Amino acid sequence: DIQMTQSPASLSASLGETVTIECRASEDIYNGLAWYQQKPGKSPQLLIYNANSLHTGVPSRFSGSGSGTQYSLKINSLQSEDVASYFCQQYYNYPLTFGSGTKLEIK
């Protein structure tokens, strides 16, 4: 199985700040990576697929980058509505696996 190591586990930042969340795969996943946002009490929502493609309707302050085994999600100009947990998922190979999540709070 491909292990996804996500960091940090939690993050506190101020409004307007830029934050970055990282995911490291245990082997090359050839950009087969998605990022999801999950707000409290809600289902996950797709933000990014293919490591750097923005899903329809997602604000442009979200962006994804990376290659090989290292990937990141960047949120520019942090807004109050960005308070959520964020998860990465690899889909290069079965079984599909998720990172452990990052809980983002506002300072």
Add this chain to the structure above:
Amino acid sequence: QVTLKESGPGILQPSQTLSLTCSFSGFLLSASSVGVGWIRQPSGKGLEWLATIGWEDVKHYNPSLKSRLTISKDTSNNQVFLKITSVDTADTGTYYCAHSGDWDYFDYWGQGVMVTVSS
């Protein structure tokens, strides 16, 4: 507009079989490259992929639970089913179904259904 909605028993006892239904609209599971997956989440914890069924009835299972899982579909009624046998308290959590397309990421999710295993 793609929508998915999960339904299940709510509560069941250890050793019973959990039966979940995903009812969807806005897409056809007979269409090329379309799939529906099941993902679960214990309260306050992370996401675990369980199984996916594709348009050609190809099925993929998480090996950690494979012996207990069965995924199936009713294309004509736009439903996907998941059965988990011999449940125990570790199976308690929220179960989601979700749509996948050309690749196995999930672009549309249901609202989730809470399942509690308790004696």
